Amino acid sequence: MTTPRPRPEILTISPYIGGESTLPGINRTIKLSSNEGAFGVPPGAQQAIRHAAEEAYRYPDGGADALREAIGRRWGLNPTRIVCGAGSDDLIYQLCLAYGGPGRDIVMSAHGFAIYQIAGTYAGSRVIKVPERNLTADVDAMLAAVSPSTRLMFLANPNNPTGSMLSAADVTRLRQELAPEVLLVIDSAYAEYVTRGDYEPGIKLVDATGNTVMTRTFSKVFGLGGMRIGWCYAPPDVVDVLNRIRAPFNVSVAAQVAAIAALAEPGWVEKGRDHNAEWRPKLAAGLEAAGIKVWPSEGNFVLADFGTPALAEAADIFLRERGIIVRGVRGYGLPHCLRITVGLAEEVEAAVAGLTAFMRGRRG
Numbered sequence: 001m002t003t004p005r006p007r008p009e010i011l012t013i014s015p016y017i018g019g020e021s022t023l024p025g026i027n028r029t030i031k032l033s034s035n036e037g038a039f040g041v042p043p044g045a046q047q048a049i050r051h052a053a054e055e056a057y058r059y060p061d062g063g064a065d066a067l068r069e070a071i072g073r074r075w076g077l078n079p080t081r082i083v084c085g086a087g088s089d090d091l092i093y094q095l096c097l098a099y100g101g102p103g104r105d106i107v108m109s110a111h112g113f114a115i116y117q118i119a120g121t122y123a124g125s126r127v128i129k130v131p132e133r134n135l136t137a138d139v140d141a142m143l144a145a146v147s148p149s150t151r152l153m154f155l156a157n158p159n160n161p162t163g164s165m166l167s168a169a170d171v172t173r174l175r176q177e178l179a180p181e182v183l184l185v186i187d188s189a190y191a192e193y194v195t196r197g198d199y200e201p202g203i204k205l206v207d208a209t210g211n212t213v214m215t216r217t218f219s220k221v222f223g224l225g226g227m228r229i230g231w232c233y234a235p236p237d238v239v240d241v242l243n244r245i246r247a248p249f250n251v252s253v254a255a256q257v258a259a260i261a262a263l264a265e266p267g268w269v270e271k272g273r274d275h276n277a278e279w280r281p282k283l284a285a286g287l288e289a290a291g292i293k294v295w296p297s298e299g300n301f302v303l304a305d306f307g308t309p310a311l312a313e314a315a316d317i318f319l320r321e322r323g324i325i326v327r328g329v330r331g332y333g334l335p336h337c338l339r340i341t342v343g344l345a346e347e348v349e350a351a352v353a354g355l356t357a358f359m360r361g362r363r364g
């Protein structure tokens, strides 16, 4: 019997491994492995999801018109330049399928978000990973990696899992020096958490150029990772392309109303941002006091650097025994590191206490 075979490059893709959420034999786990917002689902969004139950027999609005209008109002954007997706991952896939493909290379930084490589390879592109400098995308190296075959470049800003960020000036220079036929996708999933003043999520560049896209998500500060909803702000030509190829009902009824309600939740983003601005430095300081190197982060997580893969792995096991799940980032070429999400105050304190005990035990 002959078994059907996919295109050969498909089998070179390693499946994406999400953050684990349960540990065998432990009832109460602290999950700091997926960068979800610390405060759960906004109450108004919970109510909207319950109401949506009655409407779920109907197809959703394929254009997500009400949601795009709400997003447009919130960020001062023209709704006709917005496309919604089943998470921003969905839009990343569609961009790769439309603008990538055989003979059309994709450039990303060495420790950039894993989905770019998966989606790019799926599309048939060669995905080129560019060495970073201090775990930060290197603008000159990214530009040098571009060839006449390059059609797409992905930049997560801030990046996951490193937490590093490029300034508005650096991203602008990247765009200016990048060939115009290369679509630059700025993934600003963590924009709401950035505290540095020299940041710009990409809106200005999308407005100023015809070849830049910004992607955003409801999965982080808005607390709706489980609903799968993201969006992009793009030039009219790119919007037209995405609307031709995306699944016509890619955002569910429940996801649309939940996102609208999350946008309307009074003070929600401010609460998430303020909490993160307080507890991200506390998490970093606690780990550093325990003798662990922490990379600077502008996201709702930090990258803890144990120096060796063995020590990082032992720390991971030690935390698991205490019911704390963080994220190994071996797949990102960082086997000596663990990524830790900024959870609630007591969750951060538990992670710091756990790793302090771990490091003390190491010193004997």
Ligand SMILES: *Cc1c(COP(=O)(O)O)cnc(C)c1O
Pocket (backbone or CB within 6 Å): 035, 086, 087, 088, 089, 090, 113, 156, 159, 160, 187, 189, 216, 217, 218, 219, 220, 225, 228, 229, 230
């Ligand atoms: C979490 C994350 C996303 C969000 O993906 P969704 O599909 O919207 O849940 C996108 N990009 C990066 C870099 C992320 O870390």
